[in-house]
Amino acid sequence: MKVEKSADIVIIGGSTGGCAAALSACRMGYKVILTEETKWIGGQLTSQAVPPDEHPWIEQFGCTQSYRMFRQKVREHYLSRYSVKTEHRHLMFNPGNAIVSRISHEPKAALQVLQEMLAPYVHNGLITILTEHRITSVHCDGDYIKAATVIHETTQSELVLVGTYFLDGTDCGDVLPLANVPYVTGAESQAQTDEPNAVTGDPEPLNMQAITHCFAVDYREGEDHTIEKPESYSFWRDYQPNVWPDRLLSWTAPQPISLKPITYSLMPNANQFSLFHYRRLIDSSQFDNNEFPHDISLINWPQNDYLLGPVFEIEESERRLHLKQAKDLSLSLLYWMQTEAPRPDGGEGYPGLKVRPDVVGTEDGLAMYPYIRESRRIQAEFTVLEQHLSAEIRGENGAVQYEDSVGIGCYRIDLHPSTGGDNYIDISSLPFQIPLGSFIPVQFQNLIPACKNIGTTHITNGCYRLHPVEWNIGEVAGYLAGYSLQKGTIPRYVRNHDPLLKEFQKMLTQQGIELQWPVIHAV
Template identity: 60%
Template sequence: MTKQIQADVIIIGGGTGGCAAALGAARSGRSVVMTEAYEWIGGQLTSQVVPPDENRWIEQFGCTASYRTYRNAVRDYYRRFFPLTEQARARAGFNPGNAWVSRLSHEPRTALAVLRDMLAPYVHSGRLQIWTGYKPVRAETDGDEVISVTVCGQDGDKLVLTGSYFLDATEEGDVLPLAGVEYVTGAESVAETGERHALTGPANPRDIQAFTHCLALDYNEGEDYTIAKPREYDFWKSYQADFWPAPQLSWTVPSPSTLAPVTYVLLPEEGANPLFTYRRLADRSNFQPGAYKTDLSVVNWPQNDYWLGPIVDVAPEERHCHLERAKQLSLSLLYWMQTEAPRKDGGIGYPGLRPRPDATGAPHGLAQAPYIREGRRIRAEYTILEQHLSPADRPGGKAEKYPDTIGIGSYRIDLHPSTALRTFIDIPSLPFQIPLGALIPIRVNNLIAAAKNIGTTHITNGCYRLHPVEWNIGEAAGMLAAFCLDNGITPRGVRNSPQQLSSFQTRLRNNGFELEWPSIGAV
């Protein structure tokens, strides 16, 4: 069955950027349709099971007002419905998981509930339609305009979506090839970008950051939840990349910034660097006795990064193979930990590690979706380069100042090992702005990049890909589409008209966007 649906703004992809885009466009008075390939909206925050990676100033500044609303709502959700300890309830910076890499580590089901609540007023009024389980399969264009995008459901039903503006908020930039939008994949050459860390040889479109199929679990000492031996376990047990200091299934990995070997432990009581608390989602010490039997954690660690091949712009069979092998890697890591991992007490294995499919909404405790760090990137009106924000290239200690700023962000240039079998690139960056030109394709008039698919390079994608930045990009894209409709102008016209640009930036500020950083240093 095929159904025709029309709206002012069509958003393909209901991840972090897509949800923020829907919020921005619907709040601006426009009718919106948002589709999402997976059952849960929220992307990184939900279906990928990745708690927020944020800048160090996030509690004071460094995000949009709506993202701050999201953060506050997460804390309020626990305070309203969960039996917290008095200390946890009173803590202004309450961190449900007390993870050591996230200031607000929380469960994906909490994120899902909060996102649904934030979008509910627009869904209930009929201004916003959300269709989950639908993937884009076709786009119709007329010259430099997108006319429609067709999405297909899991049962074969199709929706033909028509609108004035189309926002690509998918995790891999899936609309771009369908609509013939010019884009880039992989790693650029230094000859092309002049970046210090670009490839010295030719560009490599298949040189893409590793992705990870995350896994949620808890730990019950004295119990046995050992899974069946994964079919690829023997391969992963013996596999060791040339740039890795130990077998893939071990406690020893390279430090991302120095590449020196670092050895972790599993549990906090075993010593320094406990992986179980690295991205812990729920710390039972925050809750009254009996509320949580154990802590809940997510396995999104160096050991289950998958880099044996890309999944973008490859044959369907190759893509499926790599997606399945990434699942096998995560399950093999779990099985190794349950049966063969050395313990600090001299024992072998942690059979009490229990997968938590209830926490992820998918079998075996695996995430519904892989965590995608890098996909397709538009060839944009403006491309963000390493030299625009690297301290090594900015003797004044400030990132490039963009007259068309639509927001701010901050994160290290953090590149995980790549599918060209290159190791980490993890270097400092200066707090940066998000230029409007990076959201606008060089040719197509009514498509806007609304997630990680903006005009970055392989290098700068490493710091523009995290939660609050993706949210800012998406929300700005939704508001841009609404502004263009209100004023009868294209995104390119907004950027190239000082008067229209100033008016749009005023609208952003009035809606809680921060467009400039205060004076702070590199991260």
């Protein structure tokens, strides 16, 4: 017999956005159930092991107050627990000094901070967190979701979760097909969206950005930590994507903006871009007492972007195959670096590269879950298009201003190579707003997207998918559910009735959510 649990708000998926949604819903005093498929809540910040990708002004403005609090708590995690050298103990301390991030850090640090932020609501009973629970079915009555069934991955025990509002915080939008919510996947066509960078001809629903199975390593010169040769190594060693200038397992790849070949290096070398420093999680030179004897780097590079197929909207057997092959690619990349990668001194291989399972919380050293860049996306009352925020199209006019703005974000329109054979799409965008209309499904009344599943396109997902934007989306989703409960209304009415919309926006600003940008330039 299935056990039933109830809450005001049920959040399926403990992604970055799902966690932010839980925080805001609990702040409003509502009872929440948060489920997560893996052992770690946090999504791209934790189980996917991706340090934050952020815009240049993140330290001054351009994110929500609670996201800023998260970042500060990450800094405090290191400054209060470790012997950080005096000269590095400052307000903008960056644990990893990564090239890509102003606050690169270990995923387990992010996990601890998220748990700390949720702890008061765990202790007072407002939130129940169910890790290792995967959604299996949804019960609907017309255009309302009434319940969702989740199963524990180990025990196979089932729970029926009943709530007034349901938020989809899964990285792949897993609630949508189970509830028959209208949604889109992959690449829309130019005929559908008029976007200059959309595909020509028919839409391509299985043409999605690559996933990446990240892993962490350190480097120990003079030691040998070579892993066992992966079974599929010979395939990956010789594999060259059609859009690639060399084999995938090489130091040469397309430069994302120009698409011209660029040759990287592992460590800093002359004028070459160092991949090891690219997403470095720990810069050991900043710490005393040998607490971190080696730098630690997160491997999320062009070389382990998996292009051979998507991981949803396909048969289960095919999904499992692609997930396995994505892992095999990452292990093959590690083995290639350890044994065959060219060195500046003319030698081959860096056997001192040591995989770090402790950093990502797994036995094999690969992240618990692949980095998902693109989700199922609801068919929304309003869909964000490339022409709303492209620097080339909008120019000095700036991005389109939305009357129903519920947040802001900024990142280049950055799409990785895709399962449909497309190369990078990396174009300049303008600082943008997040419209409430992109949260409102065309059909359902009590379902709210809480991460990468709002009403964007394949193209605009490329700048709405990053950490601070996903956090903002999730935080607003939680407040939207709570506000709708408080007012006895539904999200659609909040968006389309001006007094409600203005009051909701006022509440968001009071909670530290910025709704518009100061005057700044494109990125």
